[in-house]
Amino acid sequence: MAKISRETILEATIKGLNKAQKKHLKWTNDEEGVSNGAEYVLTTYIAETIGDSEDIGSVYVEEHIKDLYEAVGKKAPKEIEDYSRKGGRADIAIYLKNKNPLAIIEVKNSVKNQEKVMLDITRIKQLLKDEVIEYGIIAFISEFQKPSITQQDVEKMTLDLIKNCRYGIDELQYKYMTDMFHPTEASNDSMWAWSSVAILFSKK
Structure with a gap:
């Protein structure tokens, strides 16, 4: 059976958001x-959506980083703990059917600037450098209240935020980013306008 594509995981992430x-x-x-x-609401729905696919092995929420390293026969370096939150856990870890780690997803809420996601990006880069995962994803919703701001404003600010995230990493990693940006059609009945964002980082 073919390995699930990155695009499918990105689409499932957006759907979950x-x-x-x-x-x-x-x-x-x-x-x-x-x-x-609660950030956990986002995490749960993303994990549920990805877990519905038959082309993956398993999905874990709040997976220990050391378990990802152990799955590929490596020991987690001390510095990874400095990049970690919640006792060194990834929000979502995706494994292939052969038990090898495929990716992690770090989920954020209230993202208004690149500083909110830079620690997660640093940790993903470390996991990529150590060849523990094939790619990592930062997932969040860019959300603002109407009528002071329109859906078009949200889309512009979200694109600016993605651009800033690109500038916040080194040149090599910049070359291996894939954005999936979904500006939601805001209902006239809702006071909220938002866009769902998934940014994928890989080495190749």
């Missing part, structure tokens, strides 16, 4: 977007 946002708006009667809520 959108589902989480719509669910959260429904739960809160449109009073609060998911970016102002």
